[in-house]
Amino acid sequence: MERQEADCRAWAARHGLLVRQVHVDRGRSGYKSVTRKGFEAARRAVTSGVVRTLIVWKLDRLSRKGTAEVGPLLDAFDLIGGRLVSVMDGLDSSRPGDRLAMASLSEWARAEAEIQGERIRHAKRYLRSRGRWIGGQPPYGLRIDAESGQLTPDPETAVYARLIADEALSGRPLVKIARLLNEHEIAAPRGGL
Structure with a gap:
């Protein structure tokens, strides 16, 4: 987490942006249906106009629910002139074409989470069947x-x-x-x- 924050702060500094708040959902999955206070606070900060840019280390750190969550977030940001930046993916929703890439990456993150979940469930079933x-x-x-x-x-x-x-x-x-x-x-x- 510290490395991710450092990368995001470095990106903000290179682009002349002041980091006002760091939002973290430690131990909370971006895939599961759980309350993520950090995510909600970050979304509110942009949609209320308090900040104009939400910087994430990588898009799959923001959400693994696909376009069902990322799409409405991008729409809400567009309405108020906000933007989403994914440092490691090199994407900025204010640039033409990057929004499409974000939608695609968000779906890949969702699919990856589903596949990983299935692998883990399968491994646990196997171990249980062996009495482990x-x-x-x-x-x-x-x-x-x-x-x-x-x-x-x-x-x-x-x-x-x-x-x-x-x-x-x-x-x-x-x-x-x-x-x-x-x-x-x-x-x-x-x-x-």
């Missing part, structure tokens, strides 16, 4: 076997996981189970009592 753990921290009481990639009982915590399960299944309230664990100084999964 596919990511994240394993459940308390289990660990990932280095050779097989499968979940196996953790010799240090499995007995406590079994105790917690037995107590919960017997109807004991969770707060009482927590107190029991604290009394016996059994550390929580992420440390601490």
Whole structure:
């Protein structure tokens, strides 16, 4: 992200533009239907006339929803005399022909995201079919076997996981189970009592 921002700032400096705000949606996909506060703030800054130019590092960093999202954005920018610049793609929506290239690239980004998503789903299905753990921290009481990639009982915590399960299944309230664990100084999964 830092490199992308540096490239965008360098482009702005070369073209005599002042960077007023940097909008980032860290950890938010430009493909999924999620709220992207940075994207919305950047769009509003241009469509309200606060700024005239939105600079992105690469068009696929702005959106991976194709022309369904990028097209209306370009239309809105055109109405108020704004423009979209994609530094790495070398595109500026105010130049003849670049808008067409942006539409095309936005569709390529959408297709690429769909293909990548399918590859990931396929790989996960394959790993699951082989009994492999596919990511994240394993459940308390289990660990990932280095050779097989499968979940196996953790010799240090499995007995406590079994105790917690037995107590919960017997109807004991969770707060009482927590107190029991604290009394016996059994550390929580992420440390601490």
